Amino acid sequence: MANAPDLLSTKAAASGETAAKTSTEESRSSHCCFCSMQCQMVLTPSDGHPGLIIKPSPDFPVAAGRLCQKGLHALEHVLHPERISEPLRRVKRFDSDASRGSAAGGLRPESWDVALKEIAGQIRGLQAEYGSDAVAVYGGGSLTNEVGYLLGKFARVALKTKYIDYNGRYCMSSAAAAANQAFGLDRGMTMPLHEIPHARYIILAGTNIAECQPTMMPYLLAAKKNGATIVTVDPRNTMTSKAADIHVRLQPGFDSVFVNGLLHVIVAEKLYAESFVRERTHGFEQLAEAVKAYTPDYVERLTGVLEGVVRTIARGFAKAETGIVLTARGLEQQVNGVENTLNYINLALITGKIGRTGCGYGAVTGQANGQGGREHGQKADQLPGYRLIEDPAAREHVAKVWGIDPAELPGKGVSAYEMLQKIDEGEIKAMIVLGSNPVVSSPNNSMVERALRKLELLVVIDLFETETARDAHWLLPGSSFLEGEGTLTNLEGRVFHRGKVLEPPGNSRLDYEILCDLAEELGRGEFFRYGVIEEVFNELALATAGGKADYSGITYERLKREKGIFWPCPAPEHPGTPYLFQERFHHPDGRARLFGITPKMPAEPADRDYPYVLTTGRVASHYLSGAQTRRTEGLNKKAPVPVAEIHPWLAQKIGLRLEDRIRITSRRGSLVFQAKVTEGIQPRTVFVPFHWGEQLSVNRLTNDALDPISRMPEFKLCAVKVERES
Numbered sequence: 001m002a003n004a005p006d007l008l009s010t011k012a013a014a015s016g017e018t019a020a021k022t023s024t025e026e027s028r029s030s031h032c033c034f035c036s037m038q039c040q041m042v043l044t045p046s047d048g049h050p051g052l053i054i055k056p057s058p059d060f061p062v063a064a065g066r067l068c069q070k071g072l073h074a075l076e077h078v079l080h081p082e083r084i085s086e087p088l089r090r091v092k093r094f095d096s097d098a099s100r101g102s103a104a105g106g107l108r109p110e111s112w113d114v115a116l117k118e119i120a121g122q123i124r125g126l127q128a129e130y131g132s133d134a135v136a137v138y139g140g141g142s143l144t145n146e147v148g149y150l151l152g153k154f155a156r157v158a159l160k161t162k163y164i165d166y167n168g169r170y171c172m173s174s175a176a177a178a179a180n181q182a183f184g185l186d187r188g189m190t191m192p193l194h195e196i197p198h199a200r201y202i203i204l205a206g207t208n209i210a211e212c213q214p215t216m217m218p219y220l221l222a223a224k225k226n227g228a229t230i231v232t233v234d235p236r237n238t239m240t241s242k243a244a245d246i247h248v249r250l251q252p253g254f255d256s257v258f259v260n261g262l263l264h265v266i267v268a269e270k271l272y273a274e275s276f277v278r279e280r281t282h283g284f285e286q287l288a289e290a291v292k293a294y295t296p297d298y299v300e301r302l303t304g305v306l307e308g309v310v311r312t313i314a315r316g317f318a319k320a321e322t323g324i325v326l327t328a329r330g331l332e333q334q335v336n337g338v339e340n341t342l343n344y345i346n347l348a349l350i351t352g353k354i355g356r357t358g359c360g361y362g363a364v365t366g367q368a369n370g371q372g373g374r375e376h377g378q379k380a381d382q383l384p385g386y387r388l389i390e391d392p393a394a395r396e397h398v399a400k401v402w403g404i405d406p407a408e409l410p411g412k413g414v415s416a417y418e419m420l421q422k423i424d425e426g427e428i429k430a431m432i433v434l435g436s437n438p439v440v441s442s443p444n445n446s447m448v449e450r451a452l453r454k455l456e457l458l459v460v461i462d463l464f465e466t467e468t469a470r471d472a473h474w475l476l477p478g479s480s481f482l483e484g485e486g487t488l489t490n491l492e493g494r495v496f497h498r499g500k501v502l503e504p505p506g507n508s509r510l511d512y513e514i515l516c517d518l519a520e521e522l523g524r525g526e527f528f529r530y531g532v533i534e535e536v537f538n539e540l541a542l543a544t545a546g547g548k549a550d551y552s553g554i555t556y557e558r559l560k561r562e563k564g565i566f567w568p569c570p571a572p573e574h575p576g577t578p579y580l581f582q583e584r585f586h587h588p589d590g591r592a593r594l595f596g597i598t599p600k601m602p603a604e605p606a607d608r609d610y611p612y613v614l615t616t617g618r619v620a621s622h623y624l625s626g627a628q629t630r631r632t633e634g635l636n637k638k639a640p641v642p643v644a645e646i647h648p649w650l651a652q653k654i655g656l657r658l659e660d661r662i663r664i665t666s667r668r669g670s671l672v673f674q675a676k677v678t679e680g681i682q683p684r685t686v687f688v689p690f691h692w693g694e695q696l697s698v699n700r701l702t703n704d705a706l707d708p709i710s711r712m713p714e715f716k717l718c719a720v721k722v723e724r725e726s
C-alpha cells in the first residue's frame, strides 16, 4: 500500500500539527464516519497525545455512550501520513492509455487554480466532441446530505449530464425498490430503534448487526431480556447469531423459498392479522396463491431447514403480540434482491406488525449517510426529496429552485455498474468520483479496472490514493468527516447536524467548495455560489418541499436544538415523523401492497464445473473498500488479510491441511486466500470479506449480474471451485 513519497505532504504527515488546527474550542463533537448508526463522539485534547482523542458521547439518543472499535479509531485515517493534501496530477509516462494502471507514473502537486482550470477545460473539450453525456459522476453514501445534493445538482446543472449514480446502488437499492413497491415510501426503518426492546419476536435476515452496526446490539439484547425470541437467517454463524434463540443456516439464495414456507404456515393455519390485511393491504390472494405449494415439508426438501423449524418460527412470529423484521445486504445483494426483500416485508405485513409499538420493518441501512445519500439526487433517476427525474412536476419544482428551465434538466441515466460498463464500451469518456472506491467495491472488478484505464479523464476526490485513484489523471484532496460541517440522515431516518472539528490539512479543501469552484470554471458558477454550507442545506430543504423525503421544515438551528429530526418534516412547526404508517401507507389509497413471490434461481447457481457458492460480506474491524480502515493500525492488525470461511466437510473433501490456503475460482478469476475451517458455515458455501484490493480483492470473482428492478449486483452469490493451495 505504499504511496509514492511525493504524495506525502509534510503538513499532513505531521499529525500533531494537523490535529492542532482545530476550529473553535466548543465545536468538538462529531459523529462517526463509518456505519449508519452515526454514533456521536467527543474529541478532546489529551496529555501525551499529539492531538485529540475520541470518546463516546452521552448526548445523542441513538447510541448514547457507545462507540465500536471503528468509531474509537476514526481519527487515525484522518491524520494518516498518506492523506493527500495537494491537488495531484498523474505524470504521464506512457504513450498509450491502456498501459497505465497500477504501474502508472507518479503524481505531481499542482495548484488548485491549474488543476480546476485544466479539468474544466478537458471536460468542455470532451463534451464539445462527444456531447454532455460523455462525462459521468460517481458519488457515495458517506457524503453529507449537502454534498450529495450538490453532486446531483453539479451533474445536472454544471455538467448537464444524465450520467450520475453512486455506491448506494450496491448497497440499499433493492431494499429501496421493495419499500417503494410495498409501502410507497423508502425510509430504511419504519420506527425508531428504541422500539426494538418492546418487540417480542425479532427476525434478523441477512443482517450481521453485531459486526456491522455493533452499537445496535444493546437494543436487541434489551429485547431479549424482556423475553423476546430472536431468529437469525444467515448461511453462517455470526457474532449476531450468537444472540439468537434460533439460527437458520440457510444456503445463499434460498430466502424466498424459506419465507414462502413461513407464509404458507401462517396462511394455512389462519394466523395472519385478518383485519389488518383486509383494511390496510392489497394483494393477499396473490400471496396466498403463491405460497400454497410451499409446505414446510417441501421447504425442508429444498433448503434443508427442518419443517419443524419452519413451523415454529411461523407460529412464533405470527402469534407474538409484537414483532420486528430486519433485513440487510445478505438477501438484498442478489439478482432476486427486490423480491427477497418484498417477501420479508410480506411477513411483517400479513402479521400486522407495522405501525404500532414494538412492531416494524427495517432494511438496515449501511453507510454513514446511506439514507440521506439516496434521497437528494445522486441516484440516476432521482431529484432531491426522493423525486423522480422523469416526473414533469418534479422537474418543474426542482428546476425552479435551481433557477433553470425544466427542459434543461437531463433525463435519467443508468445504475453505477452500468455506468462503468458504458465507460468500457467507450460511450463515457470522463468521470468524477467523489466518496467511493469502485475498483475495490464493484463486482467483477477486473472489468472496472480495465474500463477506468480507457477514460480520457478520471478525477478522484478523496483522502487517499485509493485503488481507484491509481488510475486517475487528477487526484483532488477532499475533506474528511471531521472537516466538513453538514447534515446526515441515519438508519432510522433521523436527520442530524454534524459540526466541524478540524481544518482540512494542507491545501485540501471542503468537498462542496471543490464542486462549486469547478462549476465556476465550467461557466456555471452562478448556480453554485454559497457563502456557507448552511445555505446549501436551506436550498436542499426547498428542493425537497412536497417530495417524499420532505426536509422543508428542518433548519440547522432546529437540528442543533433538537438533536435530530425524523423526516418527513414538511413545516417549521412539524415535529418530524419517527413512526411511519401508523394510519396509512404512502400509496395514494393508503394501503400497503402484498406480493406473491415465486422464488427464482440466482444468476449463477452452483453446477458441475463450479460446485460451490461464494458469498461475501464484512468483518467488524474493516469498513467497505478498506481505504480508511486498512490505514488504521489498530483495526488493520485485527484483520490484516481476508480469511475465507470454509466448512470442515468441504475442507476434508479438498484435502485441506493445517498450513494450506485455499484457491477459489469463479468464471471471472482465481484467487488464493487464507482459510478458517468452521462448523458455522453452510457446508457448500464459502465466505470471503471484501475489504481489500488487488490480489486480495474477492470482487475479482463476484458476478456482475444485476437485479432487473434495482440494478443491484449479485455480490452475495456466485458459483466457484474450491481447491487446496499448499
Ligand SMILES: Nc1nc2c(c(=O)[nH]1)N[C@H]1C(S)=C(S)[C@@H](COP(=O)(O)OP(=O)(O)OC[C@H]3O[C@@H](n4cnc5c(=O)[nH]c(N)nc54)[C@H](O)[C@@H]3O)O[C@H]1N2
Pocket (backbone or CB within 6 Å): 035, 036, 171, 205, 206, 207, 208, 209, 211, 212, 213, 233, 234, 235, 236, 238, 250, 251, 252, 253, 254, 255, 328, 329, 330, 331, 365, 366, 367, 615, 616, 617, 618, 619, 620, 621, 622, 623, 624, 687, 716
Ligand atoms: N464492520 C463493518 N460494518 C459495516 C460495514 C463494513 O464494511 N464493515 N459496512 C456498512 C455498510 S455500507 C453496509 S451496507 C452494512 C452491511 O451490513 P450487513 O448486510 O449486515 O453485512 P454483510 O456482511 O454484507 O451481510 C450480512 C450477512 O448476510 C449473509 N448472507 C450471505 N448470503 C445470504 C443469503 O442468501 N441470505 C441471507 N439471509 N443471508 C446471507 C452473510 O453471511 C452476512 O453475515 O454494514 C455497514 N456496517
Ligand SMILES: Nc1nc2c(c(=O)[nH]1)N[C@H]1C(S)=C(S)[C@@H](COP(=O)(O)OP(=O)(O)OC[C@H]3O[C@@H](n4cnc5c(=O)[nH]c(N)nc54)[C@H](O)[C@@H]3O)O[C@H]1N2
Pocket (backbone or CB within 6 Å): 140, 141, 142, 143, 167, 168, 170, 171, 172, 329, 333, 366, 367, 434, 435, 436, 437, 438, 440, 441, 442, 443, 461, 462, 463, 464, 466, 477, 478, 479, 480, 481, 484, 511, 616, 617, 618, 623, 624, 625, 626, 627, 628, 690, 698, 699, 702, 715
Ligand atoms: N463483494 C462485495 N462487494 C461489495 C459489498 C459486499 O457486500 N460484497 N457491499 C457493497 C456496499 S453495501 C457498499 S456501500 C459499497 C461501498 O464501497 P465504496 O464506495 O468503495 O466504499 P468506501 O470504501 O466507503 O469508499 C469511500 C471512499 O471515499 C473516501 N471518503 C470517505 N469519506 C469521504 C469524504 O467525506 N469526502 C471525500 N472526498 N472522500 C471521502 C474514502 O477514503 C474512500 O476511498 O461496496 C459494495 N461492494
Ligand code: SF4
Pocket (backbone or CB within 6 Å): 032, 033, 034, 035, 036, 037, 038, 039, 063, 066, 067, 068, 069, 070, 071, 072, 212, 213, 214, 215, 216
Ligand atoms: S457503530 Fe457504526 S457509527 Fe457507531 S462507532 Fe461503530 S462504525 Fe461508528
Ligand SMILES: [Mo]
Pocket (backbone or CB within 6 Å): 170, 171, 172, 366, 367
Ligand atoms: Mo453498503
